[in-house]
Amino acid sequence: MKNISEARIGGLKSYSLLLAVLLVVCLLPFWTGQYYMQVFTIAFYYVVLASSWNLIAGYTGQFSLAHHAFAAIGGYTSALLVTRSGFPIWMGILAALLSSTLMGFILGVLCLRMRAIYLAIATWAFAESVRIFISMTYKLTRGDLGLAVPKLFLGEGRGIACYYFFLGLAVVTILMIMIINHSKMGYYLRAIRDDEMVARVMGINTTRWKIFAFIISSGIAGIAGAFYGHYNGLLTPVMVDFNEMALIVIMVVIGGIRSIPGPVIGAIFIEILTETFREFGEIRMVVFALAVIAIARLYHEGAIGIVRQFAQLISRRKRAGEGVNE
């Protein structure tokens, strides 16, 4: 009984902390200037990408290197439909969802039977093909010059509207992944990651569930990419640059792979660092890469693991103190 009530109190504490963080994030635009509001808006975009990549890489163990390409597919689909065919933005975004999930399905069927390194290589090759295609089809996408995209919100309050919009997108993504994680599908994905053959012997159609997770993850990335295009007002093939994928991996690994808060912490932390040290240029990526190597070598659970251990240490000390007092 004691364990159950302790678990409930622990759960309540976690939810209270979550609500407090959400409240702070909601009030943040009133404290920060326009610049940092923009930084946080982009950070929320990366929260969506990092969390959805964590669904396939962290929870299912499929190390895809094409996640940024799905964001670009979504972004360009919506942008092209809106600019070239005069579709309303909401229809462009719906089309972005459809195109990215369809491409996710096709790539999933082709690649998800592959193992580890082969999957990484195949998905990386796919992403590079997407980048080259966007660069080459100048007449359609304007290649490296960039495609001007109609903006999502206009007027004076655009910055704050975009901030709350991307915050909402991030919250919905996190909730969706939490629901998946606690559903039967979440159990299957974790089982597949731990031991795919045993998962099959337990009756899980591993290919089907891996493809399903891949489709969901691609769809989320596609929507995020579409909204990002309409937020930024310009799309270029840089969106499919390998650095973008590397940034997503860095965010997840530093924050803590295989956890819900890990990619959130990682994305916000890395995006703020990236902006703060902008003057150092590409050297930032070298520093981040070193941090990833250090975490992979020394502490797999990332920042969230350190926070958890610290909390456990305090809780143990508190209990020990109570024991002495008794």
Next chain:
Amino acid sequence: MRRENSTLLQIENLAKDFGKLRAVDDLSLGLEEGEIRGLIGPNGSGKTTLINLISGVYKPTSGGVYFFGKRIDRLPPEKITQEGIMRTFQVARLFGDMTVFENMLIPAFTQGMGKRQASHRAKELLDFSLLGRLSNEPARNLSGGQGMLLQIVRGFMRQPLRLYLLDEPFAGVHPVIKDVMIETIQKMNRDEGVTFLIVSHELTTIRRLCSRISVLHAGKLISEGTMKEVANDPRVIDSYLGG
């Protein structure tokens, strides 16, 4: 409706090649519903390969496996599981990052069991096998014997479980845990009519559990019968002595 004393599993002229090596050679074997069959043989005689062939992990080079008359040797492992066949592995293969309890839920979920029903059965089975107190422990923290026990008990979550293939379940297991395993196997055989095919080197345990024993050597079935019969078979003695 259960069929009494009918052939549950029929293996016909089964063969499996790995390159030039023939691991299972023209093997035919039948299992009756409700029996506990022992499968013994020297190292490299093809016992685990046979388990892998029945459970769909390997596809045979030739021959067939029939379950209640239905050919299953071309089916993938997950489809074979849906027929009511489960298996364990020589080394306990658990979902290490999940808790003991969560490990139990997986086979129940894959057959469409709801969380409440699955949790009830998991609790019942874990308590019976004395693993109940470890329910919330991550499976990777279990000892070798506890892991092996959990691996066996997890398979019982499938209902109905018709055939359970146990690959070396007693190897290196503490005698107390071994007794729990034996009790669990006997209970599931008695109460739920589960048929077992048990690969083991532990002849004392096999004698205690199995009414019939099949002996493999170099991928072939060389003897079959009660423990007394196979123990007196000169081909069995030769195979164990390197003949």
